[in-house]
Amino acid sequence: MKPHPDESFDSWSKRVSMFEKGKAMQDIAQGKDVEVVLEEMSRRILDKLMNPIYKAVRDSVKSEFDAKKSREEYEKLMKNKGPASDHVDTNT
Numbered sequence: 001m002k003p004h005p006d007e008s009f010d011s012w013s014k015r016v017s018m019f020e021k022g023k024a025m026q027d028i029a030q031g032k033d034v035e036v037v038l039e040e041m042s043r044r045i046l047d048k049l050m051n052p053i054y055k056a057v058r059d060s061v062k063s064e065f066d067a068k069k070s071r072e073e074y075e076k077l078m079k080n081k082g083p084a085s086d087h088v089d090t091n092t
Contacts, residue, residue, distance in 0.1 A: 001015065001016055001019060001048060003052070009052070013049055016045060016048050016049065017045060020041050020044050020045050020048075021041065023041070024037050024038065024040075024041040027040075
């Protein structure tokens with residue numbers, strides 16, 4: 001269920017809740033286990049309400065990390081370093 005373009009998050013969340021409660025009532029009326037139905041309903045509501053929040057977080061994080069450049073800088077920095085203390089020299 002997508003929010004309408006001019007709909008507030010609060011209004012949309014109430015609409016989601018009403019829809020999912022209606023679906024849960026139908027499932028209970030069909031004889032499904034109440035505990036299972038309520039668990040599924042709460043999971044679906046939470047998933048739907050968190051989706052726009054997760055999307056906003058993903059869209060707000062812009063990664064400008066350049067792995068190749070970082071690797072080159074690391075190799076340049078470590079070029080003049082001797083072997084690590086745990087280095088085993090088999091030539092001696």
